[in-house]
Amino acid sequence: MAGPEITAPALRDPRNYSQIPALQPGAMAAATPYIANEKIQEALGFPGKLVDDWHDKAIARMGELLGKYRSFKVFMDACVHCGACSDKCHYFIGSGDPKNMPVARQDLLRSVYRRHFTLAGKLVPRLVGARELTREVLDEWYTYYNQCSECRRCSVFCPYGIDTAEVTMAAREILDSVGMGQKYSNEIIGKVHKIGNNLGLPGPALENTLEGLEEDVKEDTGIDVRYPLDVQGAEVLLVTPSADFFAEPHIESLIGYGKVFHAAGISWTLSSKASEAGNFGMFIGNYEQLRKVALRVREAALELGVKRIVVGECGHAWRVAYSFWNTLTGIGAGASDPFAVQLQSQLDHRYKQPMHICELTWELIQKGALSFDKEANDHRVITFHDSCNVARASRMGDTPGGQFEIPRNIIKAVANRYVEMAPGTTHEQTFCCGGGGGILTDEMLELRVKGALPRMEALKQVVDSDGVNFMATICAICKAQFTKVVPYYGFKMSMIGGVHQLVGTAIKLGDK
Amino acid sequence: MSAASWFFALLFYVATAVLLIGVGRKIADYARTPAPLLIATTPAPTTRGGVWLRMLREVALFESLFKSNLWLWILGMLFHVGLALALARHLRYFTEPVCDWVVMIQPFGIYAGLAMLVGLAGLWARRLWLPRIRYLSTPSDHLMLLLLLGITASGLTMKFVSHTDIVAVKVFFLGLMRFTPQPLPADAPLYVHLTLVALLMLVFPVSKLLHAPGIFFSPTRNQPDNPREARHLAPWAAQLERK
Numbered sequence: 001m002a003g004p005e006i007t008a009p010a011l012r013d014p015r016n017y018s019q020i021p022a023l024q025p026g027a028m029a030a031a032t033p034y035i036a037n038e039k040i041q042e043a044l045g046f047p048g049k050l051v052d053d054w055h056d057k058a059i060a061r062m063g064e065l066l067g068k069y070r071s072f073k074v075f076m077d078a079c080v081h082c083g084a085c086s087d088k089c090h091y092f093i094g095s096g097d098p099k100n101m102p103v104a105r106q107d108l109l110r111s112v113y114r115r116h117f118t119l120a121g122k123l124v125p126r127l128v129g130a131r132e133l134t135r136e137v138l139d140e141w142y143t144y145y146n147q148c149s150e151c152r153r154c155s156v157f158c159p160y161g162i163d164t165a166e167v168t169m170a171a172r173e174i175l176d177s178v179g180m181g182q183k184y185s186n187e188i189i190g191k192v193h194k195i196g197n198n199l200g201l202p203g204p205a206l207e208n209t210l211e212g213l214e215e216d217v218k219e220d221t222g223i224d225v226r227y228p229l230d231v232q233g234a235e236v237l238l239v240t241p242s243a244d245f246f247a248e249p250h251i252e253s254l255i256g257y258g259k260v261f262h263a264a265g266i267s268w269t270l271s272s273k274a275s276e277a278g279n280f281g282m283f284i285g286n287y288e289q290l291r292k293v294a295l296r297v298r299e300a301a302l303e304l305g306v307k308r309i310v311v312g313e314c315g316h317a318w319r320v321a322y323s324f325w326n327t328l329t330g331i332g333a334g335a336s337d338p339f340a341v342q343l344q345s346q347l348d349h350r351y352k353q354p355m356h357i358c359e360l361t362w363e364l365i366q367k368g369a370l371s372f373d374k375e376a377n378d379h380r381v382i383t384f385h386d387s388c389n390v391a392r393a394s395r396m397g398d399t400p401g402g403q404f405e406i407p408r409n410i411i412k413a414v415a416n417r418y419v420e421m422a423p424g425t426t427h428e429q430t431f432c433c434g435g436g437g438g439i440l441t442d443e444m445l446e447l448r449v450k451g452a453l454p455r456m457e458a459l460k461q462v463v464d465s466d467g468v469n470f471m472a473t474i475c476a477i478c479k480a481q482f483t484k485v486v487p488y489y490g491f492k493m494s495m496i497g498g499v500h501q502l503v504g505t506a507i508k509l510g511d512k
Numbered sequence: 513m514s515a516a517s518w519f520f521a522l523l524f525y526v527a528t529a530v531l532l533i534g535v536g537r538k539i540a541d542y543a544r545t546p547a548p549l550l551i552a553t554t555p556a557p558t559t560r561g562g563v564w565l566r567m568l569r570e571v572a573l574f575e576s577l578f579k580s581n582l583w584l585w586i587l588g589m590l591f592h593v594g595l596a597l598a599l600a601r602h603l604r605y606f607t608e609p610v611c612d613w614v615v616m617i618q619p620f621g622i623y624a625g626l627a628m629l630v631g632l633a634g635l636w637a638r639r640l641w642l643p644r645i646r647y648l649s650t651p652s653d654h655l656m657l658l659l660l661l662g663i664t665a666s667g668l669t670m671k672f673v674s675h676t677d678i679v680a681v682k683v684f685f686l687g688l689m690r691f692t693p694q695p696l697p698a699d700a701p702l703y704v705h706l707t708l709v710a711l712l713m714l715v716f717p718v719s720k721l722l723h724a725p726g727i728f729f730s731p732t733r734n735q736p737d738n739p740r741e742a743r744h745l746a747p748w749a750a751q752l753e754r755k
Contacts, residue, residue: 023643068748070545071731078726081653082588083638083645084580098647107648120718129650155553157580159570160723161732163551287548291752323550323739327749335743339753352740392553395737400555428555
């Protein structure tokens with residue numbers, strides 16, 4: 001697409017990150033993703049194009065969601081417009097568009113909720129900011145609910161815990177139900193159903209790729225590290241984002257996972273059926289799609305007879321796996337119903353189910369099962385970017401906050417030079433990379449560049465003060481987004497990578 | 513008994529009924545609506561006890577607001593703590609004999625009124641002058657602050673400017689509670705105060721004041737972080753497994 005040239009917004013004064021951008025109404029009104037065509041929509045059971053009675057259908061769907069999701073219902077009522085969230089969204093910070101303030105984004109939907117579902121909105125609409133659902137409002141929903149990365153940063157600061165991600169999911173679900181689906185996300189979900197992964201990589205291609213990888217690692221290290229596919233009876237099923245199979249720098253982490261399994265002597269396998277950890281069903285807020293995509297992992301686990309299920313470096317996938325898999329598919333523990341017990345009786349409950357690859361690696365490190373040549377990473381000065389879904393929607397390890405400590409512990413165990421970015425930009429207050437939530441597509445590049453601003457500011461600080469030249473992250477979307485947008489801020493794309501890339505660099509294979 | 517006394521008696525019966533039934537229905541609605549997925553904002557407590565503590569910190573100390581914005585937290589605290597104290601101070605109009613602790617806090621109640629005034633004025637100033645807060649404010653947001661300011665100011669007027677016969681006010685409210693209405697002193701600030709309070713009670717169930725019961729039902733705050741250890745399934749989601 002030959003659009004206007006995109007320039008990154010100016011970095012703010014590092015002494016005063018709390019400064020708030022001047023409002024620029026309509027600044028991002030044109031940043032709208034491509035709409036899904038009939039074929040894409042119908043493959044997911046959604047109407048192919050905008051239905052004639054979209055108004056009534058949308059209101060009816062809203063009513064249905066209000067009855068199914070307590071979060072949505074409470075969040076529609078509880079907001080007091082205090083503005084605690086108003087300066088917390090990276091898209092607002094980067095663009096100044098007031099509709100990118102979380103509360104304003106929610107109000108696009110809340111205003112219609114008030115009109116149709118509250119007494120005050122029916123009696124005195126103007127007084128309480130209620131409005132009718134017009135075609136303009138519908139288009140506005142499509143635009144601005146596709147400018148939310150569902151990163152939940154706003155939910156950290158809301159005194160009532162209102163999570164804009166939940167509102168965005170409801171809005172996207174309503175839009176899908178009237179035929180206004182988003183091309184990028186819905187096309188990807190279609191590919192998962194049809195081929196097995198987001199990238200549409202068929203089984204034979206996957207096999208080839210993995211064989212090639214084995215050769216590369218052999219050439220590099222002289223050791224036969226295996227990257228097995230569909231191995232019946234393996235102990236571990238590794239489910240990882242499909243970007244790990246061929247995208248840079250993602251593949252470096254896949255190499256690292258394989259080296260960890262090799263060094264620890266754990267038998268493992270990938271699955272051609274579940275060759276994707278990502279689950280865009282979450283992004284579009286559709287429970288049935290979320291469940292259907294997740295069920296592939298259950299089926300693969302049952303077929304292969306594995307004892308453990310481990311998830312690779314992917315943020316939203318880990319949220320789905322950690323927080324939702326037990327609910328959706330029975331991957332987890334503590335169930336008494338036959339559906340979930342079928343799988344749970346197969347799994348080995350001495351281990352967490354599912355387990356994050358970082359949990360696995362850190363456990364092995366603590367047991368002394370892995371050894372490292374830390375100096376191999378000495379050319380790198382490393383910082384760590386907490387991915388939003390890992391930070392604010394999941395956990396690792398046994399105690400709250402383990403999702404922050406474990407990846408950092410691994411980095412410090414495999415490398416000597418580690419630097420932390422500014423507080424307020426990491427841990428639970430981490431900034432989204434700017435490409436999450438189903439907007440990692442070229443037509444959204446301007447928004448993505450602007451949304452990366454706060455993370456780029458924090459990165460610039462440690463680059464200048466400590467010479468940081470490597471930002472590690474454990475998310476396929478973060479990796480893809482950052483490699484694309486960091487050049488706009490004057491950084492090299494090679495400074496982005498995975499935690500298991502660092503592990504792979506330093507790990508000692510063969511005889512210890 | 514004067515017509516005004518009858519009017520206020522009726523007004524408070526209606527307002528109390530609307531408040532209790534309206535909020536009660538909302539609470540029942542929130543409680544009945546399922547939460548199909550575990551969506552606690554993490555790091556979150558892993559146990560029920562931990563969740564209670566988190567909720568307590570959220571409700572009593574406004575923990576999340578504190579993380580967000582110190583000025584907003586100070587203003588919000590001034591108002592809400594002031595309100596809690598002022599309400600507690602008002603218990604003396606509804607109880608006979610008056611509990612010891614209610615007697616003890618009487619002097620603080622006055623400062624509480626002043627704190628409310630400062631808090632509300634600050635919150636309104638934010639709405640008026642900060643561009644982004646002005647942008648997101650609806651007319652009802654301004655009116656709600658005005659209503660609360662009116663209640664606070666009329667209340668303080670009766671303390672500092674023109675005293676009302678509070679013994680008679682107490683007789684009036686005890687009468688209401690015993691369903692034997694008694695006369696209300698004819699006093700302009702009192703009439704204003706009581707009208708505005710009744711108005712607040714009437715709009716409570718249909719306004720953003722629902723944030724008060726709402727917080728307790730907020731899944732990001734009231735769910736434990738234990739999805740791997742226990743299976744969480746909503747009734748409508750369980751249906752999908754029977755297909």
